[in-house]
Amino acid sequence: MNNKSFVIGVDLGGTNLRAAGVDDSGKILVSRSAPVGDKSSSAVVAAIAGSVSEIANDIGSKPVAVGCGVPGIVDAENGVVHASPNFPAWSEEKLRDAVCSKVGVPVAMENDANCFALAEAMLGAGRGHRNVVMLTLGTGIGGGLVFDGKVFHGDSGFAGEVGHIVVEPDGEPCGCGGRGCLERYAASHAFAVHARRLPNAENASLLAAAGVDASAITPELAARLADEGNESAAVLWNEFGRYLGIGIATLVNILGVFTFVIGGGITKSWDRFISAAKAAALSHTYARHAAYLKLLRAGLGDNAGVIGAAIEARRLI
């Protein structure tokens, strides 16, 4: 255990902050969580600095650098958070320099989804692959593009919004202001969408079994019903997978990247949707891609955020 050169990775969320001391192999040495109460940027900076200090005390020495994963639109190059859905009052917050002045070591800042992607690409399921696309399936779909070991940011930190690949031009309205975005068809709210699209008889049978309205169908309920042998529930999982695969096909065709790491709570039901996803992806790409396409299940779980932030931190030194 090379404590002498550990870094600290911080994963900032809207309600909790997690920080971990990480050694030069990416191993977590010690980890702490703290609630995020006051959401002002000065309070968050103080909370980050406090966690860094606690981890340093735990380990008994100072980190060589700190990395922070932050939800929202982050200018990683300049360490500025343009805006964050979890911290609505923030605007153009120079968070990196503020943290740096408190902790006294170099600080890296990156979007949290990009931290997950970087961790999975370098030390998780995508390890050993040159280019990796990460999709995190939750209420929406988070994403990150890691090319040649580096997060791709596009023009100003907006890259990787893979949940907004347009899969149905006149489809379901989306929170982004558009319609037919992938995350309406292949994230947790998608089950209600697919239930509504079932033929009437199938939908009636599903509803009778579930005892709930189509709009209340969750992944958990769909999983339970499918376990009970409900064929309509299996159709919902198939549709979920099919759309995921269509989105992946578009990513393959645009990027020429074949390694996809898929994370998020819904991957508990991996076997329910992954075959449909792979079949759809292959049916919408050139046949010669079939041998290369890899859909991999994320391996780092909740540690991906702090590990990705730690990778960015280590690159500063």
Add this chain to the structure above:
Amino acid sequence: MNNKSFVIGVDLGGTNLRAAGVDDSGKILVSRSAPVGDKSSSAVVAAIAGSVSEIANDIGSKPVAVGCGVPGIVDAENGVVHASPNFPAWSEEKLRDAVCSKVGVPVAMENDANCFALAEAMLGAGRGHRNVVMLTLGTGIGGGLVFDGKVFHGDSGFAGEVGHIVVEPDGEPCGCGGRGCLERYAASHAFAVHARRLPNAENASLLAAAGVDASAITPELAARLADEGNESAAVLWNEFGRYLGIGIATLVNILGVFTFVIGGGITKSWDRFISAAKAAALSHTYARHAAYLKLLRAGLGDNAGVIGAAIEARRLI
């Protein structure tokens, strides 16, 4: 005119080969075309070397390097053409080394669509923009991604197949083996598709005016009819633009890139479709992107291929 350090860019097509001496500002000094008769790789290598020699004679000195744009799947790193639709007998051709041994100077090799993209990004409509996506609208849609001044290749030279963004999951069959690809809705064959999708009465009126079957509607015919005030023809252009914009929205959301250069013969009708394209792109992306999105008309025309090849050549020295 700095003849001392000129390079030669070669744009290889299935029927013609074009070569140009290009100075260090990207200016074409002299240009030649030659038919491609014998399609064996040795004959093509000889034809390329012959053109290089003629250009060198024209200018009166030897180029410092040669770049070749080649249609097909090109491994630019290793100078190998995996396969080419224009040269069906080719398989894993080590074209770069073969040309190099004939011309005696360093040789770069790149996919032709990537050459167009690189030229437009660096010296054409996209000049001055950090990241550029090129779309060439023809029978299909060619594409190229230029990030930080370099062609992005993905895992093995497949990147930039933007014509195969899936815009209608259960839509028109495509030559790639998939369905609903962008190039079925926003390239020259798209007019017949959109004509078939018109309501019956509109379609009948269009057909009566055109005197042809829906399947025979070309961009040229659609342009003439629109000029004559045929409203259904204007609908076809609107649909063409709308789908182009949907594809662009998906590119914006995935890549976070805002600069798009659009080329190909159909851009003669730029004003017929670009407003619909921009409106659709904006309606399928976050509102905050509106200020950044640029849809630019390609500026280098038929010179893009040799200029892009020349840019790759110059990077060797």
